[in-house]
Amino acid sequence: MSWMDLLRMSSSSLLKRKLRTFLTVLGVIIGTTSIVVMFSLGLGMQKAMYRQIEETGGLNTITVTGKEAGPGSPEGSAGGKKGQERKQVTDQLVSQLAGIEHVKSVQPVYTVSAVLLKGGYEATVQLTGMTPEGLESRNIKLAPGGRLPESGRGKLELVYGNGVLSSFADSRGGGTYDEYARLPDIDLAHDTLFLVLDESGYSQSREGGMSPAGFSGETASGAASPAPGSSSGESGAATGTGKSVRKYAVQASGVVAGGQEDYGEHFSSVYCDLDTLKQALKKEFAGRALPGQPVTKSGKPYREFCYSQALVRVDDIHQADSVAAAIRQMGYNAETNAEFMKSMKSQLAIIQAVLGGIGAVSLLVAAIGIANTMMMSIYERTKEIGVIKVLGCSLKNIRQMFLLEAAFIGLMGGAAGCVLSFAVSTVINALTATKNIMGVGGGISFIPPWLVLAAVGFSMLVGMGAGYIPALRAMRLSPLAAIQNG
Structure with missing residues (x-):
């Protein structure tokens, strides 16, 4: 019996029992959809992790931060007590x-609340203040x-994250975007x-009952009226402590591409030039600690300026671990994106296994139905x-015929299940487009071709x-008994 004969007989048998075939295929559709959607969630989170790593400099970037020094350390860079010094960046x-072997560049980063x-x-x-080279290394996609x-x-220029607008609250009681x-x-x-750099002073002025318009020197139309002695583009107001809090007129040099639903590494960030920020802070906090x-x-x-962290880029991703180890020996914290990725991949593997297991249960039920x-x-x-056995059909052909029928059911259910999976994935991404789940923004479901x-x-x-x-049972049937009992 040829393969065409087997295919024709198998398909004919399934078409004769349309309702039973449909219900069996439906079980496979549900099982396939479950397992594909479950895996797509894990793959979506993995894709988001790779995107986040790329936005923070890639696998060849090391983040260096300060660390408490060990006992017996001499008094030094932090100006603390002996034995309690904190090593600063x-x-x-x-x-x-920059002098360490395989280090390509070092970019300081300073973050302040404003x-x-x-x-x-x-x-x-x-x-966040960074050098122009450091900002360029952040791979910020601008509108x-x-x-x-x-x-x-000579003036502060800001790059706003695409989600900064949702951070604004109406001080007149209009609520926030989240509300x-x-x-x-x-x-x-x-x-x-x-822009107000002295957040503490601004909070004190608000607690003292000063209205936003009175504090900022703005008119009802929103125009600024600089305070006496302030430079162009600045105004000031006295706080309850007698200190003047300046506000700086700032404009954007760019806005991160994307809308409120496009969550990313730069979603709520505000960037500016580091040197310009340092000058403004030293002017604002003259005689006080920044x-x-x-x-x-x-x-x-303290006499030295200390940064929040430093971003170290190596010339070879395979050297990131060795460079990080050398930095740790110097007494500083060093975290690599490669280490972060390994940690996240192990966690995602567990999540995918659990999600895949849940989907596999549905497919197991479908297999029982088949x-x-x-x-x-x-x-x-x-x-x-019995008749086809008497006519000389081999046992192998009988087994192949029934296996083809079962394969047809799996093929139809699998293909239809994948189509349904795309629809379910689209709905999931639409429902989660404006949410941040487990640090992942919109698009948490991803179905690749493979x-x-x-x-x-x-x-x-x-x-x-x-x-x-x-199929084995069909092979073992006695031809004469099958004809007599049939």
Whole structure:
């Protein structure tokens, strides 16, 4: 018996029992959809992890931060008590790191909390200062017309994350975006905003009962009226402590590409040029310690500027671990993106195994349905099996015929299940587009082409596996007994 004859007989048998075939295929569809969707969630999280690593500099980037020194350390860079010194990231350390073998570049990073004001809206943000080279290494994708901040321009230029707008709250009681899903009428790319670097002083002025308009020196129309003695683009107001808090008129040099639903590494970040930020902070906090800076035992600011962290890029990703080890020997914390990826991959492997196991249960139930359908088919076709055996059909052909029927069921269910999986994946991504789940933004379900092929192939194998025992039973039927009992 040729393969064409086997295919024709197998398909004809399935078409004769349309309802039973449909119900069996439906079970495979549900099972395939479950396992594909479950795997797609794990793959989506893995894809988001790779995207996050790429946005933070790739696998050849090492993040260096300060660390508490061990007992017996001499008094030094942090200005703390003897034996309790904290090793800080300073310009001296940046130079030392640049001299390590395989280090391509070292970029200091300084982060400070600040307040953005516009009309009756305000937002507390983390302002990150970096060098132009450091900002470029962050792989920030800007909306059309945007550019990264430049040094030496004498004024602060900001790059806003695409989600910064949702951080603004209406100080007049209008609530936040999270409460009302309503964005403020602010154009970050073109509007002039006011930046307050002394967040503590601003909070004290608010607690003292000063209105936002009275504090900022804005008129009802939102225009600024600089305070006497302030430079152009700045205004100040006295706080309850008698100190003046400046606000700086700032404009955006760019906005991160994407909307409120496009969560990424730069979603809520605000970037600026490091040197310009340092100059503004030293002017704002003259005679006082800058935010995040260490102080001496008497509370005076330390003579060296200390950064929040430093980003070290190596020339070969295979050297990242050795360079990180050398930095740790210097007494600093060093974390590599490669180490982060290994840790996350092991966690995602567990998540994928659990999700895949849940989906496999549905496919197991479908396999039982296939086996039941094939057994019922054998009982109903006992006489037919006996006749084709008497006519000289080999046992091998009989086994192949029933395995083909089971494979057809798996193929149809697998193909339809994959189509349904794309629909379910689209719905999941649409529902989670504006949410951040486990650090992953919109698009948490991802179905690559190889997963579709693997799902269809696996469904066929499950079908053939479920039909193997019924096929053996058909082979063992006695031809004469089959004809007589049929």
